[in-house]
Amino acid sequence: MTISLNHPLIKKSQSLIALFLLCLFISLLSDKFMTSANLWNVLRQISVNVCISVGMTLVVLMAGIDLSVGSVLGFTAAVCAGLLKNGLAFESMDLFVGFTVLGAILVSILIGLVLGLFNGWVITKFSIPPFVATLAMLTIARGLTMLYTEGIPISNLGTEFEFIGSGWMLGIPVPVWISIFMVLIVVFLTKKTTFGRYIYAIGGNERAAFLSGININKIKLAVYGIAGMMAAVGGVLVTSRLNSAQPNAGTSYELDSIAAVVIGGTSLSGGIGTVAGTVIGAVIIGVLNNGLVLLDVSPFWQQVVKGFVILLAVIIDKMNQKNK
Amino acid sequence: MLEAINISKEFPGVKALNQVNFKFYPGKVNAILGENGAGKSTLLKILTGVYTQYDGEIQLNGETVSFSNIKEAQNAGIAIIHQELNLIPELSVTENLFLGREIKTSLGLLDSSKMEAEAKRLFEKIQLNVNPKTLVQHLKVGEQQLIEIAKALLCNADVILMDEPTSALSDKEIENLHRIIYELKKEGKTIVYISHKMDELFKIAENYTVLRDGNSIDEGEMKNTTEQELIRKMVGRDVLIEKKNTQNQFENTILKVKNLNLINPNDKKRKLLHDISFELKKGEILGIFGLMGAGRTELLETLFGMHPTNGSYNLEIDQKNTFHKKPKDAIENGLAFVTEDRKTEGLVLGMDISSNISLTYLPTFGLLTPSKDKSSSKDYIEKLRIKTPSEMQLCQNLSGGNQQKVVLAKWLATNPQILMMDEPTRGIDINAKNEIYNLIKELAANQMSILLVSSEIPEILALSDRILVMAEGKIKASYLAAEANEDKLLKSALPE
Numbered sequence: 001m002t003i004s005l006n007h008p009l010i011k012k013s014q015s016l017i018a019l020f021l022l023c024l025f026i027s028l029l030s031d032k033f034m035t036s037a038n039l040w041n042v043l044r045q046i047s048v049n050v051c052i053s054v055g056m057t058l059v060v061l062m063a064g065i066d067l068s069v070g071s072v073l074g075f076t077a078a079v080c081a082g083l084l085k086n087g088l089a090f091e092s093m094d095l096f097v098g099f100t101v102l103g104a105i106l107v108s109i110l111i112g113l114v115l116g117l118f119n120g121w122v123i124t125k126f127s128i129p130p131f132v133a134t135l136a137m138l139t140i141a142r143g144l145t146m147l148y149t150e151g152i153p154i155s156n157l158g159t160e161f162e163f164i165g166s167g168w169m170l171g172i173p174v175p176v177w178i179s180i181f182m183v184l185i186v187v188f189l190t191k192k193t194t195f196g197r198y199i200y201a202i203g204g205n206e207r208a209a210f211l212s213g214i215n216i217n218k219i220k221l222a223v224y225g226i227a228g229m230m231a232a233v234g235g236v237l238v239t240s241r242l243n244s245a246q247p248n249a250g251t252s253y254e255l256d257s258i259a260a261v262v263i264g265g266t267s268l269s270g271g272i273g274t275v276a277g278t279v280i281g282a283v284i285i286g287v288l289n290n291g292l293v294l295l296d297v298s299p300f301w302q303q304v305v306k307g308f309v310i311l312l313a314v315i316i317d318k319m320n321q322k323n324k
Numbered sequence: 325m326l327e328a329i330n331i332s333k334e335f336p337g338v339k340a341l342n343q344v345n346f347k348f349y350p351g352k353v354n355a356i357l358g359e360n361g362a363g364k365s366t367l368l369k370i371l372t373g374v375y376t377q378y379d380g381e382i383q384l385n386g387e388t389v390s391f392s393n394i395k396e397a398q399n400a401g402i403a404i405i406h407q408e409l410n411l412i413p414e415l416s417v418t419e420n421l422f423l424g425r426e427i428k429t430s431l432g433l434l435d436s437s438k439m440e441a442e443a444k445r446l447f448e449k450i451q452l453n454v455n456p457k458t459l460v461q462h463l464k465v466g467e468q469q470l471i472e473i474a475k476a477l478l479c480n481a482d483v484i485l486m487d488e489p490t491s492a493l494s495d496k497e498i499e500n501l502h503r504i505i506y507e508l509k510k511e512g513k514t515i516v517y518i519s520h521k522m523d524e525l526f527k528i529a530e531n532y533t534v535l536r537d538g539n540s541i542d543e544g545e546m547k548n549t550t551e552q553e554l555i556r557k558m559v560g561r562d563v564l565i566e567k568k569n570t571q572n573q574f575e576n577t578i579l580k581v582k583n584l585n586l587i588n589p590n591d592k593k594r595k596l597l598h599d600i601s602f603e604l605k606k607g608e609i610l611g612i613f614g615l616m617g618a619g620r621t622e623l624l625e626t627l628f629g630m631h632p633t634n635g636s637y638n639l640e641i642d643q644k645n646t647f648h649k650k651p652k653d654a655i656e657n658g659l660a661f662v663t664e665d666r667k668t669e670g671l672v673l674g675m676d677i678s679s680n681i682s683l684t685y686l687p688t689f690g691l692l693t694p695s696k697d698k699s700s701s702k703d704y705i706e707k708l709r710i711k712t713p714s715e716m717q718l719c720q721n722l723s724g725g726n727q728q729k730v731v732l733a734k735w736l737a738t739n740p741q742i743l744m745m746d747e748p749t750r751g752i753d754i755n756a757k758n759e760i761y762n763l764i765k766e767l768a769a770n771q772m773s774i775l776l777v778s779s780e781i782p783e784i785l786a787l788s789d790r791i792l793v794m795a796e797g798k799i800k801a802s803y804l805a806a807e808a809n810e811d812k813l814l815k816s817a818l819p820e
Contacts, residue, residue, distance in 0.1 A: 194686040201683055204672035211630075211661065211669055212683040212734070213652040219688065271674045 014316065015265060015280045022284060026291035033294055040173055044241070046286030047179035048234045050279055052253060053260040054186040055230030057278040058223045060261050061190075063203045063270025064123070064130040066224065068137035069231040069257060072115045073250030075145040077235030080108035081154040081245030084161060101161050109232045115141060116228020120221035134224075138254070145247055155244035165241030175237045182233060186226075187275045199223060203270025259306070260285055263313040284309070325349055326371070326402075326483050326514055331380035333366055340366040341378070342538045348483070348531075353505060353515040355525045355546070357558055358535035358753075364518050367535070368485055371516075372404045373397035384483075403481035405472045405489055413461035418443045420460050421475055446474040450504050462590070464617050466497040473504060483514040488751055490524060494615030494779060495814060502528050520753060521780075522551045534558055555754060574605030574789070577643075578773045579742055584637035586619075586626050586797075596622050597635075597797045604742065609764065609774045611788030613781065613813050619797040620777040621664060624744045628661045629654045642741070655684065658741035662731055662748055664777075666724070670731035673720040677701055677712060680719055681734045704733035709759055725756025732760070736767075743767065744775040749783060761786060781810050793817050 027034045052069050059066045087098040099107070115137060122133040167174040190196035198219050201209040210216050234253070239245045264281030266273025288309060292302045326348040333341040341363045348354040358364050369375045371382065373391030381388055384400060391397040411420045422439050429435045443456040452470045460468060469489060476484050490498045505515055505528055519525055525532070526546060534541040534557045541557050586597035597619050604610050614620045626635040629648030639646050641657050648654040654661070663669035671680050678694075678701040686692070701715040708729040712722060719727055728748065735743065748764070749757040764787055768774055778784050784791055791808050793801040793816040801816035 192692055194688065194690045194692055197679060197682075197686065197692060198688070200675060201672045201679075204674045205668070207669055208672050209683065211628075211651050211663060213650075213655040213738075214683065215652060215688050222689075271672070 014320075015263065015277060015284065015313075018313075019280055019284050019287065022287055022291070026287065026294065030291070030294040033291060038290070038294075040176075042286050042290045043176050044173045045290070046282050047173075047175035048237045049253070049256050049260060049285065050179040050282045051182045051230050051234040051237065053257040053264075053278045053282050054183055054275050055227035056254075056257045056261050057264070057266055057273060057275050058186065058190070058199055059130070059227050060258070060266050060268060061203045061270060061273055062199050062220065062223055063206070063268075064220070064223070065258070065268075066116075066119065066134045066227045067131065067254050068115070068119060068134040068141055069227060069234075070250040070253035070255075071138045071141035071145065072112055072228050072231040073235040073238065073253055074246075074248065075115070075141045075148070075235075076108040076112045076232035077239040077245045077249050078145050078149045078154065078247065079111055080104045080232075080236055081157055081239050082148060083107060084157050085154055101158070101164075104161075105164075105236050108236060109229050112228040112230075112232025112235070113225050114228070116225040116231075117221055119228065120224030123224065124217040124220050142251075145249075149245065149247040151247050153244050153246050157240070157243055157245075161240050162243045163240070165237050165239070165243075175241065178233065178237065182230060183275060183279055186230075189226075190275055195219065195222065200271055203267075203272075205271075256285055257282075259310045262310060262317075265317055267317075281313075325383075325385060326516075327383040328367075328371075329381040329383065331367070331370060331378055331382070333370060333375060333378040340538050341370075343380070344535070344538070344540045346533045346540060346543060348514050348516050350482070350514045351509055351512045352530040353509060353517050353528050355529035355532040356516065356518045356535060357525070357532055357554055362535040362558070362753075363538040364535060365487070366538075368404060368487055368516075368518075371397070371483075371485060372402060398479055398481070401480065401482035402485065403476035403479060403483070404485040404487065405469070405476060406487055409465070409468045409472055411460045411468055411471060413459065415460060416456065417454055417458050417460060417463070417471055418456040420471060421446070421456075421478060425479065442478075443474070446477055449477070449507075450474060451500055466493045466617075469493060469497075470501070473501070477508075481513070483516065484508065485516045485518075487518045488520065489517075490519060490521060494617070495817075496615060498524070520751070520757075522554065525554075526551065558754070574608045576606040577603050578606045578641065579604040580638075580640040581627070582638040582640075584623070584626060584639075585635070586622055586631055587634040589631075589634050595797060597626065600637075600797075600799055602792060602799065602802075604773050604775060606741075606773055607768055607771045608789050609768045609776055609787050611784040611791040612775060612777045612794060613779070613784045613791055613817060614777075614794035615779065615817050617796075618794040618817065620794055621746055622797075623794070624661060624746055624775065624777060627654065628659060628744065655738055655740075658739075660684075660735035660738050660740035660743050662735055662743070662745040664746040664750065666727045666731050670734075671719045671727060674718060676716045676718055677705070677710070677722075677730050677733075678715040680730055681737050684734050684738045700737060701733070704729075704736065708733055708763060725752035725760075728752055728756065728760065732763070740772065742773045742775065744777075746777045747779065748776070749778075749780070781813055784808075784813065785810070 032038055052073065056066055056069060083099040083104040084101065087096055089096045119134050119137050122128050123130050164174055169177055190199065198209065198214050201214065202216055202219060206216065235250065238249055260281035261278050262268065262281070263284055264273065264277030264279070266277060285306070288306060289302065292305060328344060328346050331341055331344045344363070344367065356364050356367070366375065370378050373394045373396050376392050382390065389400060391400065418440050421443050427435045427438050427442070440456040447454060450470050450473060452467060454463065454467055460471065489501060493501065508515060517529055529546050531543065532546055532554065533543040534554065536558060580603050582601045584597060584600040585595055588594040588596050600623060612620050612623070625631060626637065627648065629650045632649045646657055648657070667673060678697045681701045681704060682697040698715060704710065705712060705715055710726050710729045712726060719730055722730065749760055764774060764776070776784070776787055785808060789805050791803045791805065791813065792799050793813055795817050803812060
C-alpha cells in the first residue's frame with residue numbers, strides 16, 4: 001500500500017508529524033532529550049506560552065492581532081507579586097489590605113481582563129487597526145510595569161505561591177495542569193459556543209457577519225478581554241516559577257505566541273485554524289528551544305533557526321491552501 | 325483565430341472539462357453558453373494562463389500556445405474582463421489602468437500627465453465620462469467595468485474574453501458596451517462572450533458554443549438557432565419564465581415608509597435618496613426597478629439599519645413606529661435582507677452551509693445547537709434544492725446558484741415578515757433562477773411580504789404584484805403588474 005503525501009489525514013496531522021520528526025531528530029543528537037526530567041521541564045516551560053497562545057488564537061481567528069500580551073503579562077505579574085508581598089496600603093486612610101495567594105491572582109487576572117477590554121474598546125470604538133491599538137498597549141503596559149516596580153524585581157513570594165509554578169500534582173507539574181485547563185476552556189469556547197462560531201464568522205467575512213445581525217463589537221471586546229486574561233494567567237505562572245516578578249518579564253512573548261498560532265495552522269487573515277493546532281505549535285517551539293540548548297547552539301543562532309522554522313511553517317501552510 | 329483541441333481539465337473528484345473543442349473567430353462575437361458549473365470559468369482560466377496544467381492543445385492563429393501565467397497570455401494578446409472586477413479601489417482610475425505597464429519619463433519616473441492623457445483618449449472612445457484622477461472606489465460598478473475594458477484596449481489585446489460583463493450594468497450601460505463591442509468587432513478583434521442573458525446574445529453574437537457538464541454540446545451560428553433551442557441544449561429540457569398574473573387583493577399593510585432620505589456619506593451636502601414613501605402589504609411582492617445608481621440598494625440598506633447616521637425616515641412595521649440603528653434591530657423587527665453580493669456580503673465562504681444558515685438566529689453568547697442546526701439546514705437543502713453532498717460542505721465549494729440559495733436559506737431561517745432581495749438572481753444560471761422565482765412566489769403565497777430589487781425587467785415583470793420605478797434617488801413611478809410593461813418601466817427609469 002502506498003500512502004500519498006496529499007492524503008487528507010496526513011495533511012491534517014502535518015504539524016504533529018513535524019513535531020514527531022523534530023523530537024526524533026533531537027533525540028538522535030542528544031541523549032539528554034528523551035529523559036523524563038527534561039521532557040517535564042519542556043512542558044513546564046511551554047505552559048506559559050500555551051496560555052498566552054490560546055488567547056491569541058481567538059484574536060487571530062478574528063483576523064486581529066494582539067501585540068500587547070507580553071507587556072500585559074509583565075504588568076499583571078508585577079501587580080500579583082506586589083500585592084502578595086506588600087499588600088495594598090492607603091496611607092491617608094491608615095488602611096492596609098493584605099492579599100491571599102488566590103486574591104492576588106484573581107486581581108491580576110482582572111487587570112489582564114481590563115487591559116484587554118481597553119484594547120477591544122479602542123479597536124471597536126475608534127475603528128483603530130488592532131496592530132496599532134495593541135502596539136500602543138504594549139508600551140503603555142510596559143511603562144506601567146516599570147512605574148509599579150520602579151525597575152526592581154519583586155521576589156520571595158512564599159512557598160504557597162511558588163507551588164503554582166514549581167509544584168507537582170498527580171505526577172504532573174502544576175503549570176501543565178493549569179495550561180491544560182486553559183486550553184480546554186478555549187477549545188470549549190471555539191467548538192461548543194455561538195461566541196466561538198461568531199469568532200470564525202467575523203474572521204471569515206466580517207461584513208457578512210455584521211449583516212447577519214451579529215454584535216461584532218461585543219465579540220471583539222470579549223476576545224481581546226480573554227487574550228488579556230490569558231496573558232495574566234501566563235504572568236502568574238512565570239512569576240511563581242521564578243518566585244519573582246521581573247520588570248521586563250514577558251518581553252517579546254507576543255512573538256512566540258504569534259509564532260505558535262501560525263505554526264499551528266491558523267491563518268493570519270482569520271477564519272481558519274484551531275486551538276489544538278496552536279498547542280502543537282507551542283510545543284514545537286518549546287521543543288525546538290530545548291533542543292537547541294541541549295545541542296549547545298549559541299542563543300543567537302537559536303533565534304535564526306526559530307525564524308526559519310516559522311517561515312517554513314507558513315510556507316507549507318500556504319502551499320496546502322493552494323493545492324486545495 | 326483561437327482554437328481549442330480536445331481540452332480536458334480534471335480537479336480532484338471532478339472532471340471540469342472533457343475533450344472540449346471550439347473555434348473563436350476574429351471580427352466576431354463568440355458566445356459561450358452553459359449553466360453555472362458547465363465549465364465556462366475553467367475554460368477561461370485555461371485560456372488566460374491561470375490554469376497551466378491541462379490536456380489538449382490551444383492554438384492561436386494556427387500556432388500552438390501555452391501560457392504559464394496571466395502576463396504571458398496578455399502578451400500574446402488575450403485579455404479577460406472578469407465578472408468580478410479586479411480593480412484597486414484606493415488607486416485612481418489612471419493608476420489602475422496602467423498598473424504594471426506604467427508610462428515613464430526618460431528619467432524612469434512616472435509620467436502622470438501622459439498616462440492621464442492616454443486614459444482620457446481611451447475613455448472618449450468608450451464614452452466614459454470620468455476624471456482620470458478619480459479614485460476607483462468612487463465609481464459605480466458599471467463605470468468600473470468600462471475601466472476594465474479600457475485596460476484590455478490599452479494592451480492591444482486581439483482576443484477579449486468577457487465573463488458576464490453586463491450582469492451589473494444598467495440598460496444604458498449595456499447599450500454602450502454593445503456599441504463598444506461592435507467597434508472592436510469592426511477592428512477585427514475576437515470577442516468571447518459569456519452571458520446568461522439570451523436576448524443580449526442574440527443581439528450581439530454571431531457564433532455560439534454550448535457547454536454542459538464539461539462537454540461541448542453544440543456549436544454554430546446564432547442566426548440559425550432560437551432561444552428555446554439554446555436553452556434546451558444548455559439544460560437538456562425546456563424552461564419557460566411565466567408572467568405573473570395578480571389580482572392585487574392585498575389588505576393589511578405591514579410596512580409603511582415615509583419621507584426616507586439618505587445623505588451621501590462622501591458629500592454631506594448631497595442626498596442619495598429623496599423623500600421616499602411607500603407601503604408594502606402582507607403577501608405582496610413589490611418590485612423595485614431602476615438603473616444602476618438609482619438608489620435601489622441604498623434604499624434597502626437604509627431600511628435594514630446600515631446607514632444609521634446618514635439615513636432618516638418614519639417607519640411603521642405592523643403599525644408600530646420604529647427605527648433601525650443596526651441590522652440586528654431590523655432582523656428583530658422581522659426584516660431579512662438577501663444582499664446583492666453573496667461573496668462579500670452574503671456568506672462566510674470558508675464556513676459550511678449549516679453554520680452559515682445558523683448565523684442569523686444564534687444568540688451572541690450561548691451554546692451551539694448542532695443537531696437542531698443540522699436538521700434545519702437539511703430542511704432548507706431539500707426545500708430549496710441546494711445541490712450539495714451534505715450540510716457540512718463549505719460554501720466556497722458551491723456554485724453561484726447554490727450559494728445564493730444558502731443566502732436565502734439563512735434569511736428564511738429568521739422567519740421574516742418582510743423579505744428584501746437585491747438582485748436575487750444575479751449571475752446564476754437559468755435553472756437556479758427559475759427555482760428561486762418559484763420559491764419567491766411560494767413565500768408570498770404564504771403571506772410573506774417581499775421587496776424585490778432587480779435590474780432585469782423580465783424578472784420584475786414575472787414576479788411583482790406592483791412595481792416602483794426609481795431614478796436618481798427618487799421614486800418616479802408606480803405601476804400595478806397588469807398595467808406595467810417593458811417600455812413603461814424603462815422610460816420611467818431613465819434619468820431626466
